[in-house]
Amino acid sequence: MTKHFSLSVLAILASFSVSAATLDVHGEIKVNGTTVIDAQGNLIQDKSDLIDLIDYFDAKPNSVVKLNKINAKKNQDSTFTFHYDENGRESKEEEHIDNKLVWSMEWKDRTSMSNTVVKYSNWSTEYTTSSKNEFTLSTNHPITQIGITTARSDIYTTKLLESSNSNDPIGEIQKMNEYQYLTVLEKTSYKSESTTIEDCIIVLQDASWMLKPQEIMIPGSEHTSSILIKEPQIRTYCKDYGLVQFGDYKL
Structure with missing residues (x-):
């Protein structure tokens, strides 16, 4: 079921791209409960492995x-x-x-x-x-x-x-x-x-x-x-x- 849903979403996004349409999202985008794009459109990267010497x-x-x-x-x-x-x-x-x-x-x-x-x-x-x-x-x-x-x-x-x-x-x-x-x-x-x-x-x-x-x-x-x-x-x-x-x- 999950795979079918994911493929459907990709198909929708692809159709928007081909038709030069706009996907307008109000709010943040999450993957598995983790924010990957915030409400301002900034990409959120995992920095837990970064080390400040x-x-x-x-x-x-x-x-x-x-x-x-x-x-x-x-x-x-x-x-x-x-x-x-x-x-x-x-x-x-x-x-x-x-x-x-x-x-x-x-x-x-x-x-x-x-x-x-x-x-x-x-x-x-x-x-x-x-x-x-x-x-x-x-x-x-x-x-x-x-x-x-x-x-x-x-x-x-x-x-x-x-x-x-x-x-x-x-x-x-x-x-x-x-x-x-x-x-x-x-x-x-x-x-x-x-x-x-x-x-x-x-x-x-x-x-x-x-x-x-x-x-x-x-x-x-x-x-x-x-x-x-x-x-x-x-x-x-x-x-x-x-x-x-x-x-x-x-x-």
Whole structure:
């Protein structure tokens, strides 16, 4: 019965089309109880599978999220700490080893097309710099779906404002190009030692700054040399928490 009715409707619509007639519908059109065209004539699409990455990159305003290294060396405690500002946007990263701050990066004085970045390192000696970034292009990841690769990029100049090293060229301006690729692999929950977070995504993330030291053997020699290689990462982001897992670091 349903098939006969559907074919009848199609036949009627076809006859209208041939005769250039008008089908005037007052109100919305539904299929199986779901609105597909609203009363204003707008097509209603199912957006339940769309993912806005910003919802997962950001955290609760003014929150601090600490990740611990699960495969740390014996008697060595290693952590990454992420600070989020009043808008829930990441504003500072810190790395600690045995409670000693060894590296940090902080973003200050943000506008839509500029910011100031303060970097600190203390692996062997303390080193601090402050730089002003001016962007000509800064894009966001578009809304995406599972299995779709998206990209974003920054094109900017960076000017060194201050440095703890007197030999650094204060005022020097460099042109910079950075990019990121990201593919959402799965929507999932995430279980930490203290809680279970229900709304999370697992992603494959690649970026121009994702570099890892690797030792290589020098041909014809017994010595090795360290080089930097690109290494994409599997990461987990959760709503209201931001980044909760990368590499051996977990919430």
